Amino acid sequence: QVQLVESGGGVVQPGRSLRLSCAASGFTFSRYGMQWVRQAPGKGLEGLTFISSDGRKTLYADSVKGRFTISRDNSKNTLYLQMNSLRVEDTAVYYCAKDINRGCSGDCPVDYWGQGSLVTVSS
Amino acid sequence: SYVLTQAPSVSAAPGQTARISCGGNNIGTKNIHYYQQKPGQAPVLIVYDNSARPSGIPERFSGSNSGNTATLTISRVEAGDEADYYCQVWDSSSDHWVFGGGTKLTVL
Numbered sequence: 001q002v003q004l005v006e007s008g009g010g011v012v013q014p015g016r017s018l019r020l021s022c023a024a025s026g027f028t029f030s031r032y033g034m035q036w037v038r039q040a041p042g043k044g045l046e047g048l049t050f051i052s053s054d055g056r057k058t059l060y061a062d063s064v065k066g067r068f069t070i071s072r073d074n075s076k077n078t079l080y081l082q083m084n085s086l087r088v089e090d091t092a093v094y095y096c097a098k099d100i101n102r103g104c105s106g107d108c109p110v111d112y113w114g115q116g117s118l119v120t121v122s123s
Numbered sequence: 124s125y126v127l128t129q130a131p132s133v134s135a136a137p138g139q140t141a142r143i144s145c146g147g148n149n150i151g152t153k154n155i156h157y158y159q160q161k162p163g164q165a166p167v168l169i170v171y172d173n174s175a176r177p178s179g180i181p182e183r184f185s186g187s188n189s190g191n192t193a194t195l196t197i198s199r200v201e202a203g204d205e206a207d208y209y210c211q212v213w214d215s216s217s218d219h220w221v222f223g224g225g226t227k228l229t230v231l
Contacts, residue, residue: 035220037166045158045166045209047220059218095165100177106220107213109156111177113165 002026002112004096009117012086020117022079022096030054030074033099035110036081038092046092049081050106059106064090086121093118125214127223134229135200143195143226145210151189153212160225161206169208170195197228205230 008020022034036048049070050059058070069082079096094117097110128146135141145155155173158166168177170186173193183198197204210223 037220044225045160045211045222047211047222050220061219100168100171106218107215109168109171109211111168111171113167116165 002098004098004112004114006094006096006114006117009094009119011120011122013123014086014088014121016086017084018086018119020081020094022114024077024079029077031102033104034072034079035097036070037095037097040092057105088121091119091121124217125221127210127212127221129210129223129226132227132229134231136231137200137202139200141197141200141228143208145193145223146191148191150191150193155188155193156211157186157195158209159206166209200230202230204228
């Protein structure tokens, strides 16, 4: 069955960096676009970033553009989120998620989610 | 930027029907998706492309979309349906995902 397992979260000071990983299994990772979605404590969902199956296309929400970078290693079935210049308002649970269909360009919903990784930005 | 509006809360008694609305400008021209999130858990896709259901999602969950309002309908509500429900669309003008603020369904 499809599994997505995030890692790399933790407590970090404002201005510092953190990299999240998402290990995928149970499906052909290289054929699906992937997304990161976050949820601040007690708040709603925010779509952050998308990467196409081959890694050639990426999209970012305005709130993270220029600070966060999504990437993937299809040989390792792993998705990454490099987060730089972190701010207090980036504190959230970060979910990786799989596109429902192959060949999406960022416009597909996601049908599987990881369990989430908590990132806390605090001095 | 595109905005989706959801009522903060909805309630329904077991066996009754709950309707969760999602409002947006000409939302009927977009494909809308819904996620269910229970406390401490990751969201689950329950309806996509307005009215399609992923495998394993009961037929009690259905969707419609027209004009400026989309609606998720939960028939024969059960205690286990108590959760937050989020609507989502793709805003092609900005290449961004847009989520509604979420609606908390309380089963009385």
